[in-house]
Amino acid sequence: MAHWLNDEHTMIRDAVRRFAEDHVAPISERLWEEEGFPYETWKQAAELGFTGLPYPEAYAGGGGSWLSFVIVLEELARVDCAIANSLMANSSVASLLSNYGTDAQKRQFLRPILDGTRIGAIGLTEPNAGSDAANICTKATLDGDEWVIDGAKTFISNTGTRITGPVVIAAVTGARPDGRKEISSFIVPTGTPGFGTGRKLKKIGWRASATHELFFEGCRIPAANLLGERGAGLRQTLAQISTGRILIGALGLGILQGSIDRSIAYMKERRAFGKPLTEFQALQFKVADMATHAHAARLMLYDAAARKDAGQRFDQQASMAKLFTTERAMEAAHQAVQIHGGYGIISEYPVSRAFGDAKVLEIVEGTSEIQRMIISRELLAG
Ligand SMILES: Cc1cc2nc3c(=O)[nH]c(=O)nc-3n(C[C@H](O)[C@H](O)[C@H](O)COP(=O)(O)OP(=O)(O)OC[C@H]3O[C@@H](n4cnc5c(N)ncnc54)[C@H](O)[C@@H]3O)c2cc1C
Numbered sequence: 169m170a171h172w173l174n175d176e177h178t179m180i181r182d183a184v185r186r187f188a189e190d191h192v193a194p195i196s197e198r199l200w201e202e203e204g205f206p207y208e209t210w211k212q213a214a215e216l217g218f219t220g221l222p223y224p225e226a227y228a229g230g231g232g233s234w235l236s237f238v239i240v241l242e243e244l245a246r247v248d249c250a251i252a253n254s255l256m257a258n259s260s261v262a263s264l265l266s267n268y269g270t271d272a273q274k275r276q277f278l279r280p281i282l283d284g285t286r287i288g289a290i291g292l293t294e295p296n297a298g299s300d301a302a303n304i305c306t307k308a309t310l311d312g313d314e315w316v317i318d319g320a321k322t323f324i325s326n327t328g329t330r331i332t333g334p335v336v337i338a339a340v341t342g343a344r345p346d347g348r349k350e351i352s353s354f355i356v357p358t359g360t361p362g363f364g365t366g367r368k369l370k371k372i373g374w375r376a377s378a379t380h381e382l383f384f385e386g387c388r389i390p391a392a393n394l395l396g397e398r399g400a401g402l403r404q405t406l407a408q409i410s411t412g413r414i415l416i417g418a419l420g421l422g423i424l425q426g427s428i429d430r431s432i433a434y435m436k437e438r439r440a441f442g443k444p445l446t447e448f449q450a451l452q453f454k455v456a457d458m459a460t461h462a463h464a465a466r467l468m469l470y471d472a473a474a475r476k477d478a479g480q481r482f483d484q485q486a487s488m489a490k491l492f493t494t495e496r497a498m499e500a501a502h503q504a505v506q507i508h509g510g511y512g513i514i515s516e517y518p519v520s521r522a523f524g525d526a527k528v529l530e531i532v533e534g535t536s537e538i539q540r541m542i543i544s545r546e547l548l549a550g
Contacts, residue, residue: 172474173235180236184243187216193518196248199376200521203368205329206376209251214284218244218255223262227274228283234411235473238418242469245422246429247518249525250376252422254287256415257325257377261288261336263408264353268396277334277355287329291321291337291382292405298323299538301338302402306384308339308354313391315354317362317384327380328365333358335382338401351401355393362387373524409533410483411476413490416533417469420490420497423526424462427497427504430519431455434508445507454503461496468492484546491539494529501526 191212199206213219222237223229237259244252258281265278265288280286297303306319317339326332335356342350356363366381396404432455435445445451468489475482504519505512512519530536 172470177236177239180232181239181243183216184218184240185246187212188244188247192244192248192251196376196518196521197516199248199250200515203370203375205254205378206251207330210254210284210287210331213251213255219258219284220262220282222259223266223278223282227266227278229262229266233473233477234414235470235477238414238469238473241415241418242422242425245419245525246426247422248376249419249423249522249529250374252419253374253377254326256412256419257290258288259415260290260408260412261334263411264290264336264395264404265355267408268353268400268404272392273355273395277357281334286331286333287326289324289326289332289335291324291335293321293323295320295322299535301405302349302351304338304340304349304351306337306339308341308352310341310391311388314388315391315394317354317356317387317389319384320366321382323369323379324382325374325377325379327382328368328378332378335363336395337382337384338405341398344399350399352398353395353401353404354389355395356384356387356389360387360389371524371528373521373526373528375521375524410486412533413486413539414469414472414476414482416529417465417472417486417489417493420493420526420529421462421465421469423497423522423529424458424465424493424500426522427500427519428455428458428462431458431504431507438509451507454507458500458503461500465489465493465496484543487534487539487542490533491536491543494526495536498526498530
């Protein structure tokens with residue numbers, strides 16, 4: 169364990185681990201099969217203070233550190249990565265509202281997603297613009313004292329539930345003098361006429377994390393729902409995405425640790441050729457590699473989070489931690505299935521479900537290719 173962790177971090181880890189083992193593990197398989205959003209678990213997580221942990225107390229947050237929040241996500245994802253993602257995506261919206269919202273916006277929209285009565289969703293990706301976010305086409309046009317939104321978003325987490333909202337979206341509000349699109353952020357409450365939720369997307373991972381398409385047709389919101397300055401939308405999103413990368417990394421670390429723990433338990437219990445699997449060096453080496461990767465990933469992630477807590481720059485460290493942790497999580501999930509043999513393929517075994525979850529992590533919040541571009545760009549600059 170990293171030597172700079174204090175008693176508060178240990179207490180939080182113990183509390184989340186107990187919650188995850190007692191309340192999440194028993195329902196994880198059912199949630200996976202039904203692809204249902206766990207309302208009761210969300211409520212319990214909020215009561216324990218997980219939903220608002222690193223946000224201001226003035227708006228129902230916990231005033232805690234980002235390192236503590238990383239530990240919360242890591243421990244939840246060790247048991248169920250989909251539930252951890254609901255918390256992570258909610259946090260992306262909370263960061264935007266917390267950093268750029270007015271006091272009135274924070275009271276109306278931030279407070280309920282921190283106290284857990286609602287769940288926030290962030291809508292950047294479109295059918296033809298994912299990695300290339302500057303290429304979005306959803307438009308917002310000012311008409312008197314209202315913005316009129318037209319367009320579509322896809323792959324949006326935390327949508328289509330009974331408690332979804334607000335959704336913060338990015339939309340094109342004009343053209344810049346150099347011809348690039350002017351992009352702004354808007355807060356769209358659920359239930360606004362012209363704002364519809366499309367089909368639920370069926371996924372190979374994160375199945376209990378609700379993912380839908382969103383549609384906007386003449387959707388009118390008050391001018392006051394512009395978030396931050398007009399034209400600052402892409403800058404705001406990119407500024408908070410480094411934090412998102414640390415949080416996705418935390419999900420990867422949870423999968424890594426879960427893969428190790430389940431593999432060791434299974435190796436002790438399963439026998440082949442008259443011996444427990446623990447006696448086969450080929451499998452011993454797999455868990456040795458996983459544990460080595462988990463240790464390195466933990467140091468990278470905690471360092472990036474500690475830098476954020478200290479107000480230092482952390483973008484490069486966040487990209488490196490996200491890239492390393494999620495790719496190692498995918499490898500560990502793969503090896504954990506291998507160690508479980510045929511049982512590893514069956515969805516009632518958590519290693520099987522973690523395999524699909526791990527793959528999602530290499531794609532969201534900037535794919536592995538995009539992380540390598542960001543890291544190399546800074547290395548080669550100047
Ligand atoms: C389960 C799930 C939940 C999600 N939740 C959200 C959400 O809540 N909100 C939201 O806004 N989005 C969300 N997303 C979208 C996610 O952020 C995008 O899928 C991701 O950014 C990749 O975009 P894309 O899918 O359009 O892939 P593309 O950008 O089309 O990429 C396809 C491939 O090309 C590669 N590629 C692209 N550009 C380059 C380049 N310049 N150089 C080298 N390779 C390149 C990519 O790495 C990838 O391998 C979610 C996605 C999933 C799967």
